[in-house]
Amino acid sequence: MGVSAIIFRVSLLAILIKLALATNYIVGGPNGGWDTNSNLQSWASSQIFSVGDSLVFQYPPNHDVVEVTKADYDSCQPTNPIQSYNDGATAIPLTSPGQRYFICGTIGHCSQGMKVEVDTLATATTSATPAASPEDSTTSPAESPEEIPTAPSPLFQTHLEGPIFSPVIPSTEFPASVSPLAQHSPDVSASSTRKGNLQAYFAVVSSFLVMFMAF
Structure with a gap:
């Protein structure tokens, strides 16, 4: 088997693993959505987004999704969009780490809270506890069970x-x-x-x- 074939198989396996671990996040869910009634930023702060995940916007025809810069996000300005969508069920893949900004382009909706900032991590975070090394042990040799003096039994006093x-x-x-x-x-x-x-x-x-x- 050639080196190029091995590299191709390893790359394909990595892509499949990433797809298997990817998560689709319904924006504002599960008790809300892409609308003016949901606390979208609070929802985004409670999630952990990683490269490979996707944002799914579900909305009626009177809304849309506009990706903008940080400055346009702060000022709710949709006139210079990076990308805009209006299909009612928009899936946006998170392909790179960093922050991305989305607002609704309908007049007045962004100022009513229809905006979300997403921070994408490079990889999924895992909480692993490192094994304690012998140097990290706080037990002194005098505290070893074999060397701890035991009190004599009252029967033998x-x-x-x-x-x-x-x-x-x-x-x-x-x-x-x-x-x-x-x-x-x-x-x-x-x-x-x-x-x-x-x-x-x-x-x-x-x-x-x-x-x-x-x-």
């Missing part, structure tokens, strides 16, 4: 309000009495052993009580 006591484990080994009386008094030795056991018991109980109160 350690209460440190009170002192921690380690349990006192009494020794079961007692030094031998150096008193000669103790060596020859079995009753005294047994009494001392029982007393030591009681002291050890109370010491252990006291330790557990202290630990319990601490928690």
Whole structure:
């Protein structure tokens, strides 16, 4: 396939796409028309016109469509028209970007509001949101989810309000009495052993009580 054939096909495809996207705007519609009762400039301001679109003027025989310059538009002067139409259903293609001015040439109609200024854009506007680049990110590395410290669970909090006591484990080994009386008094030795056991018991109980109160 030659280069000229490829260029021709691409151009044809572009024309078809443009025709498919083109819009025909009924001037003053949908609740008005090309007449003195419609707010034509307000209607035009609410539209977006692009190259390839068309303006459709629909009107009875007592009206016409006259395209004029900006100066003649402001002064409602139809005597030096760029183009004029009176067929009752005029379709005017918007073939280039820029502003165009239309008035009704019937005496007094332009001054009554039968005029419209159209601003044609080169292409249809689309609202696209650009993807955010990494440089545009406002999140600092410290705010990364992996590095954000998490609060400890109340179930695993350690209460440190009170002192921690380690349990006192009494020794079961007692030094031998150096008193000669103790060596020859079995009753005294047994009494001392029982007393030591009681002291050890109370010491252990006291330790557990202290630990319990601490928690």
